[in-house]
Amino acid sequence: RKEVEQDPGPFNVPEGATVAFNCTYSNSASQSFFWYRQDCRKEPKLLMSVYSSGNEDGRFTAQLNRASQYISLLIRDSKLSDSATYLCVVNGAIGYSTLTFGKGTMLLVSP
Amino acid sequence: ETGVTQTPRHLVMGMTNKKSLKCEQHLGHNAMYWYKQSAKKPLELMFVYSLEERVENNSVPSRFSPECPNSSHLFLHLHTLQPEDSALYLCASSQMTGGGVFGSYTFGSGTRLTVV
Numbered sequence: 001r002k003e004v005e006q007d008p009g010p011f012n013v014p015e016g017a018t019v020a021f022n023c024t025y026s027n028s029a030s031q032s033f034f035w036y037r038q039d040c041r042k043e044p045k046l047l048m049s050v051y052s053s054g055n056e057d058g059r060f061t062a063q064l065n066r067a068s069q070y071i072s073l074l075i076r077d078s079k080l081s082d083s084a085t086y087l088c089v090v091n092g093a094i095g096y097s098t099l100t101f102g103k104g105t106m107l108l109v110s111p
Numbered sequence: 112e113t114g115v116t117q118t119p120r121h122l123v124m125g126m127t128n129k130k131s132l133k134c135e136q137h138l139g140h141n142a143m144y145w146y147k148q149s150a151k152k153p154l155e156l157m158f159v160y161s162l163e164e165r166v167e168n169n170s171v172p173s174r175f176s177p178e179c180p181n182s183s184h185l186f187l188h189l190h191t192l193q194p195e196d197s198a199l200y201l202c203a204s205s206q207m208t209g210g211g212v213f214g215s216y217t218f219g220s221g222t223r224l225t226v227v
Contacts, residue, residue, distance in 0.1 A: 004153070034215050043201055043218040044154070087154075089215075098144065099205075099216060101154040 003027065003100045006088050010106035017078045021105050023071040023088030032091040033064055035073045037084045038104065044087055047073075078109045113137050117202050117219035124192065125227055132187040132222050134202030142207045143185040144216065145177060148199040160185060161207055192226045199223050 006023045013019050021035075033050035048055065050062040050071055061074040071088055088102040115136045124130050136143060145157040157171045160179040174196075176188040185202055203216035 032214075036215075041199075041223075043220050044216075045218070046215045049215065098156055098159055100156075103151075103153040 004088055004090050004102035006086075006102040007105045009085075009104075010108055012108045012110065013078055014110055015078055015080060017109075018074065018076050019078055019107060020075075021073040021086050021088070021107075023073075023102055025069050025071070025088075025090040025100075027090065028066075028069060030069075030090045032099075033062075033071055034089040034099070035060075035062055035071075036087040036089055036101070038087055039084045044101075047086070075107075078107075080109050080111065083107055083109045115202060115204055115217050115219035117222055119222055120220065121223050121225075123225045123227060124189070126192060126194070128192075129188070129190040131189065132200055132202075132224075134185040134187075134219055136183055136185075136202075136204040136217070136219075138204055138206075138217060140204035140206045140217070141182055142205050143179060143182075144203045144205075145175075145185065145187050146201040146203060148201060148221075150198075154201065158187075189224075192224075194226050197225045 004025050007021060011019055035047040036044040037047045038044040048057050048060060048062055050064045052064050054063045059076045063072045075082055085104040085106045087104045089099050091099050118133045142161045144159050146154045147157055148154050158177040174191050178186040199221045201221045202219040205216045206214050
């Protein structure tokens with residue numbers, strides 16, 4: 001099983017649609033979870049952290065299910081500017097550790 | 112300057128050249144990283160420096176040589192690269208804590224390297 005696995009994509013949606021991204025991770029000891037956004041030929045940028053209780057930031061909602069080792073990102077009312085690749089990111093283990101990135105899911109929002 | 116800055120933004124080099132990538136962070140973080148991003152692959156960790164000490168070397172070929180002279184600067188020295196080393200090289204920094212849970216990374220804008 002890959003360390004961090006995401007929907008392969010791309011997702012093509014019209015403006016205003018709701019889209020959900022799914023991610024699973026293999027290390028049950030992981031402690032930190034994030035969604036990053038990467039625009040074409042740019043560096044990844046933090047979109048939001050993911051907390052066990054779930055968290056929301058405007059049109060974006062992130063959920064974490066530790067029992068299933070599953071993370072999700074929901075985008076409501078999609079905008080053209082949401083077009084990007086969304087990366088699921090998990091830290092590896094206890095102690096100093098590094099972040100492991102999923103391959104990313106591309107989202108294309110069309111008019 | 113703020114955040115993480117990387118230079119150069121683009122680099123084309125021959126297989127016999129020697130070049131260096133530079134990264135500087137202005138965030139007061141205590142850890143810095145080099146990642147490689149190739150087309151259709153996830154980001155691959157290359158090196159980690161925590162408090163200027165290399166703590167991880169992810170089986171990277173010796174033609175890549177990192178250097179971290181202080182907590183704000185990180186270099187990646189390149190020599191005798193292969194065409195398959197062409198990729199986007201990203202530097203990142205973060206704040207590591209002792210509790211095992213730490214914050215996210217801040218990335219530089221990357222160096223797009225082409226080896227000819």
